[in-house]
Amino acid sequence: PLILQVINPNTSEAMTATIAAAARVVAAPGNEILAVCPQEGAPSIEGHFDEAIATLGVLEQVRLGRETGVDGHIIACFGDPGLLAARELATAPVIGIAEAAMHLATLVATRFSVVTTLPRTLVIARHLLHQYGFERHCAGLHAIDLPVLALEDGSGLAQQRVRELCIAARDQDGSGAVVLGCGGMADLARTLTDELGIPVIDGVSAAVKMVEALAALGLRTSKQGDLAYPLAKPLSGRFLGLNQ
Numbered sequence: 001p002l003i004l005q006v007i008n009p010n011t012s013e014a015m016t017a018t019i020a021a022a023a024r025v026v027a028a029p030g031n032e033i034l035a036v037c038p039q040e041g042a043p044s045i046e047g048h049f050d051e052a053i054a055t056l057g058v059l060e061q062v063r064l065g066r067e068t069g070v071d072g073h074i075i076a077c078f079g080d081p082g083l084l085a086a087r088e089l090a091t092a093p094v095i096g097i098a099e100a101a102m103h104l105a106t107l108v109a110t111r112f113s114v115v116t117t118l119p120r121t122l123v124i125a126r127h128l129l130h131q132y133g134f135e136r137h138c139a140g141l142h143a144i145d146l147p148v149l150a151l152e153d154g155s156g157l158a159q160q161r162v163r164e165l166c167i168a169a170r171d172q173d174g175s176g177a178v179v180l181g182c183g184g185m186a187d188l189a190r191t192l193t194d195e196l197g198i199p200v201i202d203g204v205s206a207a208v209k210m211v212e213a214l215a216a217l218g219l220r221t222s223k224q225g226d227l228a229y230p231l232a233k234p235l236s237g238r239f240l241g242l243n244q
């Protein structure tokens with residue numbers, strides 16, 4: 001059995017619970033989901049500034065996970081904050097939910113759309129498409145224009161807007177699949193897939209299965225070249241805990 005560390009990079013316990021539940025639904029029997037979030041940081045991640053803040057918490061959790069001996073790390077925020085830095089620290093695989101969902105979307109459709117939260121985070125999704133090489137696969141990017149934590153306010157308004165934009169993406173973008181662009185949407189994928197008749201993909205569950213696949217194949221983060229452990233140097237002050 002595996003221990004999979006699922007990191008919610010924001011500090012909202014409610015979203016950590018949503019993410020953990022989605023991960024546990026799909027985890028293989030016997031595999032443990034170790035859901036964590038930073039003690040300090042941003043309650044939600046909605047732009048470049050928030051991502052920079054969240055990255056330190058992600059790295060601290062990856063460090064703790066490595067010491068615990070987890071078999072994989074999942075960065076459960078759609079910006080995949082700190083992904084490559086985390087891979088330097090990690091021995092086990094590190095997967096971001098955006099890359100996971102995008103990869104799976106390309107396996108079931110020739111074009112996919114993304115439905116995310118605030119319009120200002122659309123540029124982050126575009127950056128990831130470029131970074132991962134999926135620009136030509138993405139037929140549309142949509143934002144519900146509600147803040148991330150609207151997904152946890154219990155009103156159902158954000159969930160309704162996600163559903164409307166997924167339908168619009170299916171009918172207007174010519175997409176064969178939709179990628180849900182927020183960790184807090186992780187509980188919506190199965191229902192929307194059934195209702196819309198196309199794959200609606202959540203990155204949390206996608207990442208869980210991809211880490212399980214990598215573990216089963218004995219594949220871990222390469223420590224050759226740029227993903228080798230960070231060069232040892234005396235990190236000071238608030239970064240003391242990150243010394244190797």
Ligand SMILES: NC(=O)NC1=NC(=O)NC1=O
Nearest residue numbers: 044045077078117182183
């Ligand atoms: N595009 C997003 O909504 N990203 C996110 N911000 C968070 O705090 N969690 C996410 O998944």
